[in-house]
Amino acid sequence: MVRNKDVPVQLPPGTDADSAVAALFQSHRLAMVRLAVLLVDDVETSEDVVQEAFAALHRRWPALADRDAAVGYLRSCVLNGSRSVLRRRRTVRRNPYPEAGSLTVEGADGRVLLAEEHREVIAALQRLPRRQREVIVLRYWSELSEAEIAATLGISLGAVKSNAFHGRHAIAAALGGAE
Amino acid sequence: MNTVDDRISAALRARAEALTEADLSPASPPIGPWAQAARARWTAPLLAAAIVGILAAATVTAVQLSRSDHASPAIRPTVSVPSAPSGLAPAPSASIPGPSQTQPPPSQSQAQPTPSQSPSQPANTSQTASAPSSTAAPQPFSLGYQPLWPFGSYAEAERWRTQGGGSQPWHLDAGQTALNFTRSYLGFTEIDQLAPARLDEQGAHVGVGYRNSNGQLSIAAVLHLVRYGNAQDSPWEVVGSDDTTFTLEQPAYGSRVRSPMSIGGHITGVDENIVVSVLASQSDRATLARVPAGGDRSPWTTGRVSFGQRGVLTIVASTGGHLQQVERFAIQGVHT
Numbered sequence: 001m002v003r004n005k006d007v008p009v010q011l012p013p014g015t016d017a018d019s020a021v022a023a024l025f026q027s028h029r030l031a032m033v034r035l036a037v038l039l040v041d042d043v044e045t046s047e048d049v050v051q052e053a054f055a056a057l058h059r060r061w062p063a064l065a066d067r068d069a070a071v072g073y074l075r076s077c078v079l080n081g082s083r084s085v086l087r088r089r090r091t092v093r094r095n096p097y098p099e100a101g102s103l104t105v106e107g108a109d110g111r112v113l114l115a116e117e118h119r120e121v122i123a124a125l126q127r128l129p130r131r132q133r134e135v136i137v138l139r140y141w142s143e144l145s146e147a148e149i150a151a152t153l154g155i156s157l158g159a160v161k162s163n164a165f166h167g168r169h170a171i172a173a174a175l176g177g178a179e
Numbered sequence: 180m181n182t183v184d185d186r187i188s189a190a191l192r193a194r195a196e197a198l199t200e201a202d203l204s205p206a207s208p209p210i211g212p213w214a215q216a217a218r219a220r221w222t223a224p225l226l227a228a229a230i231v232g233i234l235a236a237a238t239v240t241a242v243q244l245s246r247s248d249h250a251s252p253a254i255r256p257t258v259s260v261p262s263a264p265s266g267l268a269p270a271p272s273a274s275i276p277g278p279s280q281t282q283p284p285p286s287q288s289q290a291q292p293t294p295s296q297s298p299s300q301p302a303n304t305s306q307t308a309s310a311p312s313s314t315a316a317p318q319p320f321s322l323g324y325q326p327l328w329p330f331g332s333y334a335e336a337e338r339w340r341t342q343g344g345g346s347q348p349w350h351l352d353a354g355q356t357a358l359n360f361t362r363s364y365l366g367f368t369e370i371d372q373l374a375p376a377r378l379d380e381q382g383a384h385v386g387v388g389y390r391n392s393n394g395q396l397s398i399a400a401v402l403h404l405v406r407y408g409n410a411q412d413s414p415w416e417v418v419g420s421d422d423t424t425f426t427l428e429q430p431a432y433g434s435r436v437r438s439p440m441s442i443g444g445h446i447t448g449v450d451e452n453i454v455v456s457v458l459a460s461q462s463d464r465a466t467l468a469r470v471p472a473g474g475d476r477s478p479w480t481t482g483r484v485s486f487g488q489r490g491v492l493t494i495v496a497s498t499g500g501h502l503q504q505v506e507r508f509a510i511q512g513v514h515t
Binding site: 017018021022024025026029030033034035037038043044047051054055058086087115117118119120121122125126127129130136137140141168171172175 | 501
């Protein structure tokens with residue numbers, strides 16, 4: 001099941017920025033918003049982050065050397081945008097997450113409560129340091145390889161391994177040490 | 180995959196896939212003129228920031244002017260209760276509220292901490308160059324708040340004013356007093372920036388903070404200071420903090436405490452690690468608890484903690500670790 005891995009987008013050579021971004025927007029907007037939601041936990045903010053990411057891609061398109069890497073570039077923009085949101089939230093002292101006990105998500109039919117077992121994991125994820133959280137999301141949701149995560153976050157492979165290990169260990173501990 | 184990996188994947192999938200196309204707001208791809216307009220969206224915040232900067236500069240200038248001529252009746256506490264010995268502060272009148280989220284102290288009859296600890300770094304004295312003037316014997320004066328730093332009593336403040344000979348002129352500068360309190364007394368040396376002060380009839384409210392990695396000023400706390408005396412050159416005294424998203428509410432401001440006590444408040448933030456300390460003087464301090472916290476106005480508490488400090492106590496709660504060790508703090512003045 002392809003759910004969040006990069007969906008190949010066939011763009012003919014010479015595709016202009018408007019056409020390329022429109023095609024990518026059509027095919028990847030939801031996946032990018034979902035990625036942002038896992039990081040900032042707010043749909044409205046996530047939509048803004050993703051919109052900014054597509055706008056950045058549009059501006060960057062003429063200079064983008066490897067246009068097959070457009071999705072990766074988008075993902076990096078979403079990561080950076082989400083990070084900025086969290087930083088601003090700290091500055092203004094707002095909470096990026098609802099309290100763990102009342103964690104809900106907006107579903108098509110209203111507010112849908114996550115299953116208890118999932119809430120525990122999400123709550124543990126929220127308590128991770130930012131970098132560990134990003135690595136865990138990219139590994140388990142985006143299903144990226146360690147090398148891809150390193151490239152996306154601009155960190156070393158060793159840092160990816162370390163953050164993944166510690167993040168996973170912390171979540172496991174929060175779940176009662178289940179392995 | 181083992182159990183933990185499965186559970187992480189399943190939880191992230193459930194969280195993300197709860198969001199469908201139908202949940203997204205209608206939006207068009209940012210192409211054509213829109214993409215250019217997106218850049219212009221930053222113009223408004225930049226203009227707003229410039230306006231705020233100009234207003235801030237004007238406010239600072241006003242504060243400096245009020246200090247330089249030593250005449251700032253508008254920012255003086257208006258309470259004057261006769262026959263209050265130094266260190267004794269009867270309850271103020273209702274017209275003088277305590278610092279935000281605190282109540283005025285009920286009574287103070289205890290020993291005061293050693294005053295006038297010199298700052299570890301020379302304060303900027305360019306704005307307060309004139310020496311204190313000698314005046315007649317102190318008139319009865321009640322601060323109306325819990326005096327925390329740098330003076331333990333009105334007598335000490337008057338001694339500096341009348342006999343100090345112009346030493347430590349930063350006492351006349353509310354901003355520098357707030358900064359010295361933060362850096363030298365509390366020991367939060369990473370905090371080295373001042374925000375524009377706000378003056379009202381209750382005193383000065385001075386933001387202290389730091390520059391984040393983007394060069395933006397982050398306010399760690401807003402300290403409340405009052406003039407310790409009615410003279411034009413009376414020094415500033417730290418009496419509390421104006422807390423907003425990180426509060427220290429228990430024990431109540433100015434209350435009498437005994438060991439063990441519970442310390443708590445509310446916090447808005449994520450991944451917070453609150454460190455709670457108590458100070459009786461610069462050298463008599465103790466870290467009482469570390470409390471993980473987070474949420475939206477979530478209550479936090481240390482539970483009952485023991486302490487051995489006596490006299491007027493400054494309880495300090497700080498949190499940080501995201502950008503630097505101390506990013507926010509709040510203080511509460513109490514006494515044993």
